Amino acid sequence: MPKKIIVVSLLFIALTGFKAERSLHLYRFPDLRYFPSMPCAADNQVTVEGAQLGRYLFYDPILSKDNNLSCGSCHKQANAFSDAPLSFSKGGNGVLQTRNTPPLFNLAWYPALFWDGKAKSVEEQVFHPVRSSTEMQMDWKAVAERINKSAFYKARFDIVFPGKPIDSVLIAKAIAQFERTLISCRSxxxxxxxxxxxxxxxxxxxxxxxxxxxxxxxxxxxxxxxxxxxxxxxxxxxxxxxxxxxxxxxxxxxxxxxxxxxxxxxxxxxxxxxxxxxxxxxxxxxxxxxxxxxxxxxxxxxxxxxxxxxxxxxxxxxxxxxxxxxxxxxxxxxxxxxxxxxxxxxxxxxxxxxx
Missing domain, CATH: 1.10.760.10 (Cytochrome c-like domain)
Structure with missing residues (x-):
């Protein structure tokens, strides 16, 4: 193949890749002048498309073993994403949790999540309930396999994370993007x-x-x-x-x-x-x-x-x-x-x- 064609081909690939990334729109957060500066995840910037993908995943029971429990099952918007009025939520197997389900808002500022602070980031927080034996009871590899079989999700992951295979890390990143948009500032x-x-x-x-x-x-x-x-x-x-x-x-x-x-x-x-x-x-x-x-x-x-x-x-x-x-x-x-x-x-x- 002539060198000129090779150069043009490589340039085309580079430009199309750049275009795919540029097609994402950074999420515009509300005016937070009275809040501390919001910490940002350098490797997981919130985009409109990423937050929307995370929103679908947050409400989809595909993350649970029996397809009967989503993040939104225990984190209800009407209750500021808590599980009110329950003292303890029920897991996918009907077992009561041992701690009250915390609400989800303004998570981006927390240096540690869960009542005991076992997760050091919003992304890490996503991992725990899915693999918990008393909550979603799911293996992350199996979750990724399910999502890879979904044309609906594959198309959206291709937009948000172009050229990357769908795995637990990307799934957690998408959900974390949505959770970072859950900002309460209009009281x-x-x-x-x-x-x-x-x-x-x-x-x-x-x-x-x-x-x-x-x-x-x-x-x-x-x-x-x-x-x-x-x-x-x-x-x-x-x-x-x-x-x-x-x-x-x-x-x-x-x-x-x-x-x-x-x-x-x-x-x-x-x-x-x-x-x-x-x-x-x-x-x-x-x-x-x-x-x-x-x-x-x-x-x-x-x-x-x-x-x-x-x-x-x-x-x-x-x-x-x-x-x-x-x-x-x-x-x-x-x-x-x-x-x-x-x-x-x-x-x-x-x-x-x-x-």
């Missing part, structure tokens, strides 16, 4: 930060109580003043149980992952956002209402060996708020509910046609 609280509306008097008072170390003392774990995430993203023992020894916790939590006994009884600090939709609360779903949660922090905190030392009132059993203060705290917390997030059709099940 009344956000509108106040953006100068569009104002808090009521009770909501202002509630905000002040939450951020006052001598009253609510919530600010050490839950950020609402200068940081819109509603969580420090860390791990803490918030005084649910009064274990006096490091081995006294029935669920070791973070300690189960790190192997450090001082981490026993510590769990991921959840966000204060969307509490209206995500009851029951805590890692074990022990509190059915927000009122019960506020009562706990006010009167029933139990000081254990790993209880967070930043909890100013742990030694006194709680912060002992008045009934009026409790009402105001709840009024403020309700401003963090994002109705638009739980109804946004771009996050909804794409296999369901809304009539």
């Amino acid at each position: 009344k609280y956000d509108s106040v930060l953006n100068g569009l509306v104002f808090f009521t008097r009770d909501e202002v008072d509630g905000f002040e109580i939450v951020n006052d170390m001598t009253r609510g003392d919530c600010l050490h774990c839950h950020t609402t003043d200068g940081d819109a995430l509603g969580t420090t993203l860390g791990f803490s023992n918030n005084g649910l149980d009064s274990a006096r020894t490091f081995t006294g916790y029935t669920d070791r939590g973070r300690g189960q992952v790190t192997g450090v006994v001082q981490d026993n009884g510590k769990f991921k600090i959840p966000s204060l956002r969307n509490l209206r939709y995500t009851a029951p609360y805590m890692h074990d779903g022990r509190f059915m209402t927000l009122e019960q949660v506020v009562d706990f922090y006010s009167e029933d905190v139990r000081e254990g060996i790993t209880t967070d030392s930043k909890m100013e009132f742990a030694h006194a059993g709680g912060s002992h708020l008045s009934a009026a203060d409790k009402r105001k705290v709840i009024a403020f917390l309700n401003t963090l509910n994002d109705d638009a997030f739980v109804t946004d059709t771009s996050f909804s099940n794409p296999f369901v046609v809304n009539k």
Whole structure:
């Protein structure tokens, strides 16, 4: 073959490959000026096409052994992608989980996921439920084989990840792209930060109580003043149980992952956002209402060996708020509910046609 033809052929291949990559559209995230800078996965940029592919996979039971369970089965949009009102979700084999299903929003900021932080990225988080013997009970190789047999998925993977064989890594990347788009930032609280509306008097008072170390003392774990995430993203023992020894916790939590006994009884600090939709609360779903949660922090905190030392009132059993203060705290917390997030059709099940 003449050299000129070879050069032209190689140039054509290079250009068509470039064109395939350029045909993807970077996902445009909402205005997040009051949020910390969003960490980005350098090897998995979110694109419109990638997020859409991940959305299909998120809602498809093809990921489970018996084709009866999808990510969306336990992470329901109407409940901010939690499994409310259940304390514990049922796996594909009907077995109850041992921890409450956490909601899914603003995941991109978390340096560790799950209640115990066993996953260090959104992509890694995707792997666990699929291969769990009590959840989807599936082998990732078998998942990839199923998806490779689907013309529907093959066409979409060719667009999002051109020239790459479909495997567990690409499947996880696609789902992670969708999960990174699940951003909650349209609550009344956000509108106040953006100068569009104002808090009521009770909501202002509630905000002040939450951020006052001598009253609510919530600010050490839950950020609402200068940081819109509603969580420090860390791990803490918030005084649910009064274990006096490091081995006294029935669920070791973070300690189960790190192997450090001082981490026993510590769990991921959840966000204060969307509490209206995500009851029951805590890692074990022990509190059915927000009122019960506020009562706990006010009167029933139990000081254990790993209880967070930043909890100013742990030694006194709680912060002992008045009934009026409790009402105001709840009024403020309700401003963090994002109705638009739980109804946004771009996050909804794409296999369901809304009539």
